[in-house]
Amino acid sequence: MSPFLFVLVMEVLTLILLQRIEQNGGFSYHWRCDRIQLFQLGFADDLLLFSKADPNSVRLFKEGLTVFAELSGLQANLQREGHLPLRYLGLPLLASRLSVADCRPILQKIERVFGVGTVYWAMAFILPKHVIKEIEKRLRNFLWKGSIETGYAKVSWKQVCRPVNEGGLGIRDIHALNKSLMSRHLWRLIAQERSSIWVNWIFHYRLQHYSVWTISTRSGTWGWRKLIRLRDSLRPCITYRIGDGTSFSLWHDPWHARGALISHFPLGPQHTSLPTTAPLCMVILEESWNWPSVTNMESIDITHELPTIHGGPDRILWTGPQGSFSAAAAYTVFCPPGPTVGWSSLLGGTFKIPRHRFILWLAILGRLSTMDKPWLQHLGPTCVLCQEDVMESHEHLFFMCSYATRCILAIRRVVSFHWPYSSWPTVIRWASVRWRGKHVVVRRTELFWLPLYTTCGGSAIFGFSNTPRGLRRT
Known part of the structure; x- marks a missing residue:
């Protein structure tokens, strides 16, 4: 059945159940669903029904499923059972901390197909540090050895993960990637995307009268605590633009230059007679500030450095990299850009063979396995190209x-x-300046020059055989 057709059919089931719930006063919502009146969730061909464990609620569900079966011919599988922890769509559904054992499937999948599944898991969980180290270890070994066996490296993994214009290979840092992907969930909470069932549920049952910025990081599940701790990294990139003040919390949202007022002025609600649950609009009158009269210094300090009121609806803006929030923009927050190099253009372009680019990158960094390296001097001072008794080095090769x-x-x-x-x-400096653009002379020179120099550099790695020389452990 087409997924879209299945969604349309399940909408019929939702309407049937909703009609019976509204017409029968005996239905009781689950105690964690009554505030948002949530009674079912559907994904793919799975359906979750929520209610209080009483006969009337269960009877309404059963009657609704019976009517739906008569209309569509789709029967509920009453033999299917499950209990936590279990796996759904390849991910573990847990009520506790994510352990290394829970993440074993992703490590096994990387052994078969490198890189597959990492992003999928990184979008759903804050991965344990040990798991991230194991993933990076496998990727690092594959880069230098071509397998997951323990290997050696010529360049540190930290530099490998830098962008190409900063002298790296542009491989994503798994730790920063994991945080940037998970920060999308946090951004939806900050931006108050109430159209999301998950965001709506969090506001009613997790945040309640608090905000993302002031709720404790010590309460809640392990996954929630890990997620909420990302807020400090995102805070410098977020600006609260005050409109009518109805969407912002007076004490808990960081609309003020000093941040959330409740964190700096814990006695503010008492001195101003404004409750901790007060919205910001309580101190705004006709697009102007209208604070109550106070005499204590703490409350007077609040009125200093007040931001501008712009009118209209309140807005939460991403003022960080790229101008709007995205996982890529968040990645630059968790992995800040560093100084650029002038030779990165030599590694780009459609005419460059990946193998040539990789060896040229090693040569530019001075990391080719030439005989002058301390860990290779036992092989003897002989150049593999000219066979002369001379200490092989980058300068000699080229x-x-x-x-x-x-x-x-x-x-x-x-x-x-x-x-x-x-x-x-x-x-390298000369080529970085001269070899730019798409001029035919530049392209023709690249086609001849790069294979030659990378072949010379490749001899420092493989000699004239397929057996790699020893590589330095990092």
């Missing part, structure tokens, strides 16, 4: 090796393009 020199001179005649043939850093 500028002093007789074999590489003959190749470079031959290619220069074909390309009819010249570059400074002095030192590796000089060439």
